[in-house]
Amino acid sequence: MAYKYCPQCxxxxxTAEVDGVSRLKCPACAFVHWDNPVPVVAAIxxxxxxxxxxxxxxxxxxxxxxxAGFLEKGETPEAxxxxxxxxELGLEGEIVGFVxxxxxxxxxxxxxxxxxxxxxxxxxxxxLEAIQALPPDEIRPWSIGTGPAxxxxxxxxxxxSER
Ligand SMILES: [Zn+2]
Numbered sequence: 217m218a219y220k221y222c223p224q225c226x227x228x229x230x231t232a233e234v235d236g237v238s239r240l241k242c243p244a245c246a247f248v249h250w251d252n253p254v255p256v257v258a259a260i261x262x263x264x265x266x267x268x269x270x271x272x273x274x275x276x277x278x279x280x281x282x283x284a285g286f287l288e289k290g291e292t293p294e295a296x297x298x299x300x301x302x303x304e305l306g307l308e309g310e311i312v313g314f315v316x317x318x319x320x321x322x323x324x325x326x327x328x329x330x331x332x333x334x335x336x337x338x339x340x341x342x343x344l345e346a347i348q349a350l351p352p353d354e355i356r357p358w359s360i361g362t363g364p365a366x367x368x369x370x371x372x373x374x375x376x377s378e379r
Pocket of ligand 1: 222223224225226227242243244245246247
């Protein structure tokens, strides 16, 4: 995200080193554009033994993702991820476990990934173009964004003997 003017005093921002990192800062007041990562919650949704992969509206046909979104103010990550599952798939889910946290530098995000189990009939929300329900064995995780979470989850799952 590129700021050009100070949101506090409207002076033109300059690039300067702050705390050892090159950042945009205001020469007139104390404003620094820290550009801290934004948290995102993501759900590996297991539904009838399959994992639900999603394609958002406007994505190329071959792109797939998983349910993910931003938190509302004051919302816990757990509540947020279940809300996203409700909004995108129309399902009431329950959290099975926390998969891990993943830095996504390209989008300046930190992804918090959960394994969510859900039952019922899927109803696509406004943001989704399509879904694919795949058996875990057929999933080929992508390399960035939510892909590493999926990869970790699959690896852990393979190692689990009780399934
Ligand atoms: Zn300023």
